[in-house]
Amino acid sequence: MPRALVIDDDAFFRQVVADMLEKLGYEPVHAATGTEGMEKFLAREPDIILLDLNLPDVHGFELLEHFAQREMAGRVIVTTSDYSLDTALRSLRTGAGDYLPKPIRQEQLSTSVERIGRNLNIQRENQVLHQQLRKRVQDLKLMRHIAQLANSTRPASEWTNDITTAVCNYIGAEAGSLLLLRDAQTLVFYTAAGPAREKLKQVELPRASGGLAWWCIEHLEPVKIDHPASDGRFNPEIDKQTGFTTRNLLAVPITVGGR
Numbered sequence: 001m002p003r004a005l006v007i008d009d010d011a012f013f014r015q016v017v018a019d020m021l022e023k024l025g026y027e028p029v030h031a032a033t034g035t036e037g038m039e040k041f042l043a044r045e046p047d048i049i050l051l052d053l054n055l056p057d058v059h060g061f062e063l064l065e066h067f068a069q070r071e072m073a074g075r076v077i078v079t080t081s082d083y084s085l086d087t088a089l090r091s092l093r094t095g096a097g098d099y100l101p102k103p104i105r106q107e108q109l110s111t112s113v114e115r116i117g118r119n120l121n122i123q124r125e126n127q128v129l130h131q132q133l134r135k136r137v138q139d140l141k142l143m144r145h146i147a148q149l150a151n152s153t154r155p156a157s158e159w160t161n162d163i164t165t166a167v168c169n170y171i172g173a174e175a176g177s178l179l180l181l182r183d184a185q186t187l188v189f190y191t192a193a194g195p196a197r198e199k200l201k202q203v204e205l206p207r208a209s210g211g212l213a214w215w216c217i218e219h220l221e222p223v224k225i226d227h228p229a230s231d232g233r234f235n236p237e238i239d240k241q242t243g244f245t246t247r248n249l250l251a252v253p254i255t256v257g258g259r
Contacts, residue, residue: 001027023106157190161192184207186206222252
C-alpha cells in the first residue's frame with residue numbers, strides 16, 4: 001500500500017485527512033512537527049506528503065526546500081489556513097506538486113493526488129528513457145572502440161586481447177575469454193582477461209567434453225547462467241584446471257565469414 005505522510009500540528013486536521021487518504025488507498029503516517037516529519041520521511045520515503053506551512057518548530061518552506069534538494073518536492077501538497085498568492089507561487093516555484101488552502105475537501109484531495117501520481121509516473125518514465133539513452137550511448141562508444149582496435153595494424157592476438165578486456169570492463173565481468181574453433185572438434189582460448197588468463201592459455205576444449213561454449217556453437221544462441229554449478233551445460237573442469245570459481249556466466253557465439 002502506498003504511504004502518505006501528513007505533517008501538521010493540528011491533530012483534528014491530521015485525522016480528517018488521514019480518513020480521506022485511506023479512502024484513496026493510502027496508508028497515512030502522522031507527524032505533528034517538522035522535525036518529526038523529517039524523521040519519518042527519512043525512515044521511509046512516502047509516496048505523497050501533505051505539508052502545513054505553519055509548524056511549531058520550523059517553517060514549512062524549510063522542509064519543502066529539503067524535499068526539493070532530494071528531488072522529492074513534486075510529491076508534496078502544501079496546505080495552509082493562511083492562503084495567499086505569494087505563498088502559493090513560492091510553493092510551486094520550489095517544486096511542490098500542489099497547493100491546497102484549508103479546509104480540504106475529499107474531491108480536492110483526490111484530484112490533487114491523482115495529478116501528482118500522473119506527474120510522478122511521467123518523471124519515472126523519463127528517467128527510464130534517459131537511462132536507456134545513456135546505455136545506448138555507452139554501447140556505441142564501446143562499439144567504436146572495438147572497431148578502432150579491430151582496424152589496428154598490431155597482431156590479432158594483441159588487439160583481440162584488448163577487446164576482451166574492454167568488454168569485461170564494460171559489463172563488470174571479473175573474467176572473460178575469446179575462444180576460437182581450431183577445427184571441427186576443438187575450441188582453444190585465443191585471448192583471456194582476468195585472474196586465470198595465463199592458465200587458460202593452456203586449456204583446450206574438445207567437443208566431447210561438452211560445456212557451455214560448445215552448446216552456443218551448436219545452437220548459435222547466446223546464453224546466460226546465474227548458477228553454473230546447477231546447470232548441466234556447464235563444464236566444471238575448466239574451474240578445476242584454473243582454480244577459478246565461476247559464479248555466473250555469459251556466452252555469445254560469433255560467426256565470421258560463415259564460420
